[in-house]
Amino acid sequence: MGTWSEQQLLFGLHCISGVGWHTIQLCAHTVGLNGLEAWLGRSEKDWHELGVKPAVAKRLTAGFNAANLDQQLELTYKSGTQWITLIDEPYPELLKHIHEPPWVLFGRGEMSLLNRHAIAMVGTRQPTVYGKKVAHKLAAELAERKLIVVSGLARGIDAASHEGALTKGETIAVLGTPCQVTYPPEHSDLARRICLAGVVISEYPIGTAPHPGLFPRRNRIIAGLTLGTVVVEAAKRSGALITAYSAMESSREVYVIPGPITSPKSAGTLQLLKDSSAKAIDSATDIIVDLRCRLTTLPETDNNGTVMNCFDEVALTxxxxxxxxxxxxxxxxxxxxxxxxxxxxxxxxxxxxxxxxxxxxxxxxxxxxxxxxx
Missing domain, CATH: 1.10.10.10 (Winged helix-like DNA-binding domain superfamily/Winged helix DNA-binding domain)
Known part of the structure; x- marks a missing residue:
């Protein structure tokens, strides 16, 4: 038996700056995860012959070796960060079915929440008073009904959604930075509270340099962890729409909170309703009723919010x-x-x-x- 597990070797590849999703896929497909150990410390020529581009081959030669792997594992462990790989049993099942699922997920908090029924909530970073109030209220309703609220810890609707969920239950924050770096900085206390009553996750290892391009990419994870995505307020070019379309690409539901047709903050949500299968909702009950045809384990509630029996077995098409x-x-x-x-x-x-x-x-x-x- 080798010194390193397949998970550790996959972790090592993932942690090398400049080694992307497709390079890891090439390595896993060509030599197999169980054959990666033999590639620790290989030459640049070896990597190039495997089919890796020259610039990436140079990074693999410098980074994929026992010393660096051991150092990265120790650094992650000492930071108090947990991690799971795509081949681990606890890896969230829904996330496996998105385009380019993360090879490794890092987390701080209760990682088991990643396999609970969840709903994403996203929207503008500069919401109206109405948008913030609705996001907070809806997130609290979802959490009270034992659904996990997933968002991106950004300013505006994201923060209001996390805050609302924390009043009644648990929430997941998906970062565009490593788990140890909170952005925006003023959400450090919110991130701390989420770690205590939820989980903060990221696909980016310790030491990843902040970059604007990382944030849109994390949106596929927000959508991928969930049964559906709620867009509260979004302008025509809002990043929240990226999450909504990612959800559609993965055959997940998209819900929209209606807003004034005269408000620029509602232009994107209105466009979703006009151009897609997105559904207008105004409460957590709307979402639960809509999902009822697909699930057997969501709790049903009466008009007073009291949890009733679980749904009967769903019919198949x-x-x-x-x-x-x-x-x-x-x-x-x-x-x-x-x-x-x-x-x-x-x-x-x-x-x-x-x-x-x-x-x-x-x-x-x-x-x-x-x-x-x-």
């Missing part, structure tokens, strides 16, 4: 039932299911994700889909 019958008869890969059905890739992906959310199938090693009963 005809297409979902057909795919489930096929999988129950024989565990199958997506390629096999595509070959044996008349569905498009997008349609099949949506059905498989829906069946997983309804807890009827699960993905096994090797990207094989099987019944939860077998």
């Amino acid at each position: 005809a297409s979902e039932q057909a795919i489930l019958d096929r999988i129950e008869d024989k565990p199958s890969t997506m390629d096999e299911l595509l070959r044996d059905s008349e569905l498009s890739f997008a349609e099949l992906h949506h059905i498989l994700l829906s069946l997983q959310l309804k807890k009827r199938i699960h993905e096994r090693p090797g990207a094989v889909y099987g019944s939860i009963w077998t």
Whole structure:
């Protein structure tokens, strides 16, 4: 057995500045995660022959070695930061199904929350009084109903959403900086409270230099962790719309808080309603009722907010039932299911994700889909 685990080697690659998602995918696909240890300390020529670009090969030669890996592991441990990789069992299931899921997630707080039912809340950094009030109220309602509120710790709607959630439950903050760096700085106390009653996460390792481009990229994680995304207020070019469209690309729901048609802060949300399948909502109940057809484990509440029985087993669509019958008869890969059905890739992906959310199938090693009963 080698000195390093597959998770540690994946961690090591991820922590090298300038080594991106596709380079790690190339390494994992070409030599396998269990073969990465043999590449510790390899020459620039070796990396280049593997298919890595020259500039990246130089970074791997300098950074992917036992000394640097040991140093980064120790630095992360001493900072009090936890980490999980894409191949770890606790890695959030929903996040695996987004475009370019993070190879490594770093966190401070209760990491188990990443696998709880969650709703993202995003919006402008310069909200109206109405926007802040609605975000705080809706987040508190969601948290009271045991849904985790996910946002980005930014000024404005993000902060109001985190604050509202903390009054009744738990929240997840997804950062565009390493977990040890709070941006904006005035949210340091908010980040501290989230670590105590939730979790702060990031895909960026200790030492990552702040850069404006990192923040839009984290939006795919905000959307990817959740069943749906609520956009409270957003101008036409708001970063919140990036999160909303990321949610749509991953076949998640998008909800919009209606605002005045004369307000520039509502122009983006209005556009979402006109151009997409986004749904207007005004309460947590609207979201829960909408998700009822997909879930069996969300708590139902009466008009007084009292938790009632969980939802009954959800019905399947005809297409979902057909795919489930096929999988129950024989565990199958997506390629096999595509070959044996008349569905498009997008349609099949949506059905498989829906069946997983309804807890009827699960993905096994090797990207094989099987019944939860077998």
